[in-house]
Amino acid sequence: MRNALLQLLFVGSLAVVVVAGILTAWQNLTAQGLSFGFDFLFRSTGWDLNFSLLPVTANDPYWWYFLCGILNTLFLGVSGLILATIVGGIVGFARTSSNETAQLLGRTYVDIFRNIPLILQVFFWYAIITHLPVPRNAYRAGDVFLTSRGLYVPIPNVGGALLAAIILALVAACVLPIWIGRTKYLRRPQGSRLDLQWAAAGAALLCALAILLLGRPADGPVLNYPVLQGLNLRGGLRISPEFTALVIAIAIYGGSYIAEIVRGGFKAVGKGQIEAAQSLGLRPWQTFSRIRFPLALRAMLPILANQYVWLMKATTMGIAVGFTDFFMIVALAINHSGRTLESIGILMAGFLAINLSLAAVFNRINRAIALKGNQLRG
Template identity: 65%
Template sequence: MSALLRSQKVRNALLQALFVGVLAYIVIGGWMNAQQTMQQQRIVSGFGFLWKSTGWDVNFSLLPASPGDPYWWFFVIGIINTLFLGIIGLMLATLVGGAVGIARTSSNEMLQLLGRSYVDFFRNIPLILQVFFWYAFVTHLPAPRGAHDFWGLKLTSRGIYAPLPNVEGWYLALAAALALVALILPLYIGATQRISRPREERRPARIAAFLVPAAASVAVFLAGRISGEPLLSMPQLQGLNLRGGMRISPEFSALTIAMALYGGAYIGEIVRGGFKAVGRGQVEAAQSLGLTPWQAFSRIRLPLALRAMLPILANQYIWLIKATTLGITIGFTDFFMIVAITINQSGQTMEAIGILMVGFLIINLSLAALFNRFNKAIALKGNQLRS
């Protein structure tokens, strides 16, 4: 026995087994204590409530919902709402942050000042205060009769109304997904190293990768068009409210604006750091080879900067996804708010919180795995920017 204990591997294995045993004891003990407490208070445990009717409705849903739907369906609605808000918020924050980061690295002193002022202002105001501010701003817009027209949009206190194609919902979603594929696939084919053919010879494949899904998107769009209706449903004033088009709720508008501006300040600093990580010698080498400023930026600075900023950008994206839970403060029915209402209505606290934790773990771990895979694909072997 003493001979086994002298082995470092055996001691490490015993310590790991002891750690796992203590952790299992704590978890199992806590669970049994919670079960005993719930039995004493006559609280029914289990997940059977998921198939019961909720009896309440939500004010925002991308999927059909009614008070007669079960709890599990409302959890799905909450997850979809959170993902939709997160994707839109991340896209807008990336656009804002990219513009701010480029301004921060510009040789123009005025742009540098504007970028630095933007970062200092929005980054140092708590996100929850920005959410409250924009919600108050949106809800204090004019009534529908005095709506502000802005590039086809109608800004009112009841929401933002926008033109909407008269296409069935699932057809419109599929057409949008195909259009996104048409934009991303050619970029992937041009950048991937999995294709042995030189990049300058991939142009026909990139053209085909764009035309095929784009044509499919147009075909699906036309197939789902509602017959007898104009191509676009325009919001029009009828009585005291606007009818037609698409209504973007004040809660969703406030959250997306706050996430875009607040997240854009952090992403702007990440973009600035990525560009600063690219050595001046590499840019000077590109210029000495006769590359134009745009070619040096798009082929040298931007790819190297992306490799440097991607790991930090992934952490920022995950943080912004978790920040969607602030929607509960202004009444947006995201995943967190659905869980909170479920706890109040059903009393299934442990189960609902467990579902919330698992849901966010799956979302954030999936996002992290996607970024890790992308980071590994674009990493340069032997380069100091490799993660």
């Protein structure tokens, strides 16, 4: 009873502080003639975005702009996390290899890029990209153009909704085989599901191909290629300099931290387990794929989840170079609408939803691969 009363007193004290803060803020706003509410979300913004994955005009309401900002942040964050994982994995493998040159290169990379602030790296790469040649003198590799106005690449010749469907089908082609191989909802043993995995991947790829062929304009090309027209490039997909600089900076900076996480994970695998695998006659690749990597992944995953959450929050650096992510759109909304508390509350709720969802996914994966009954359980 005493413990319950103490907890009730503590929670009640917190509630009183929160309510008092809300009432004080309400009184201050009323005294200054300011109103509080979210009715502004349904008013037209009157300003445009220079980058959006969704169609947007100046007549769209604020809630649509906030949704576009969240999608831009997710797109930037996921792209940066994927590239940072690739870079960190390569550097981490180099640091744990037996080759002294690879170890030296990996250690040099980590020491340099981990100790330079992220915002300086963003400015550095943005300055390099914006000083590239103009479209007329662009660096070209086939149908890919690299210019000071961005990177131009071919894109499927379909509308935005169909393009999103193609991307989802491609993601399903990668995710479905993994899910089929590990799920417990199928009665067939896990070792005999290879035909189902191939069938699921093939069906998803065929679905993507069908959308591409049927969704393109009549007698039009399958891909929309960028071409030089006058002083600029037309067609294809333009990846803006702001987005490119942010992705490169997040990948390089985050990769230096992930490399150390990878190195620590492999160092956590005991030598006795590797020697036991060698004594059983396992080849080096079998030892790596069946012993070292699974055990190292279990040690890496909790720390890796924290690093991913931090890198997702680092996408707010986009405001420094003019990338219209969620944070920048909220800042613009505050300037145009004057609703500071409401906009900051939406910003906090959005990042909480993103990062808590990311943490929940990694916690679920961590519980699924944890070895029960040993020192790695959480």
